[in-house]
Amino acid sequence: MTRKVIIAGNWKMNKNAAEATSLVNALKPLVAGIDNCDIVVCPPFTSIDAAVKAAAGSNIKVGAQNLHWEDSGAFTGEISASMLKELGVEYVIIGHSERRQYFGETDETVNRRLGAALDAGLKPIVCIGELLAEREGGETEKVLEAQLEGGLVGVSIEQIAGVVIAYEPVWAIGTGKTATPEMAEETHAYIRKKLISMFGYQAEKVRIQYGGSMKADNSATLVAQPNIDGGLIGGASLKAESFAELIKNAIA
Ligand code: PEP
Secondary structure, three states: OOOOEEEEEEOOOOOOHHHHHHHHHHHHHHHOOOOOEEEEEEOOHHHHHHHHHHHOOOOEEEEEOOOEOOOOOOOOOOOEHHHHHHHOOOEEEEOOHHHHHHOOOOHHHHHHHHHHHHHHOOEEEEEEOOOHHHHHOOOHHHHHHHHHHHHOOOOOHHHHOOOEEEEOOHHHOOOOOOOOHHHHHHHHHHHHHHHHHHHHHHHHHOEEEEEOOOOOOOHHHHHOOOOOOEEEEOHHHOOHHHHHHHHHHHHO
């Protein structure tokens, strides 16, 4: 099954509105004409509007880094799916390990956010991944299984093809330590097998990104693996040149 590569930049808490405009404007000519890869940038909420305006008419799509499951109400500090849609957001990252680690995100809250995203027609990027101690303890598959089973409750067979899964071994995020392509593929293949057991053949359509210190010099070998369909990129997405090079190498 051919799946379209998807490379998304997670800018985290970086780039104000002016910087977002500059970054998208710098990226546009570098990736112009690329149509065999979905290119997504995910700025902080306050820079989304600027990024959407700068990306208008280009092949760059904009995503958010989180959303709340309610549409409106007394949820101080939260942002809903309809608010993101109004800004022109197409994708949304859900359950990033930093949110799990620092902001109390659980598989249950991931699942609620996912439901809201799907109901609103946003394309979700659901993050899963094991801690170093879990990998070293031989628990990787058990951890991923629980995250998939808990995070994807209630997702229908029709909906699953539109969900992107980002496999991010937590020990590889921002550390410069990348899983070897073989190690990453082994885990991606496990994730695919688990998704097939949950959703049947539709799971063949699910794009599974790798995330964790993906850079221009390793994106080609990672994305060449049969079950690695792209990347979720932190550090290397903050400069137009490094992000564009990473994308071009991944699809070369
Ligand atoms: C991430 O934050 O999702 C990530 C993969 O970060 P980095 O590329 O910097 O490891």
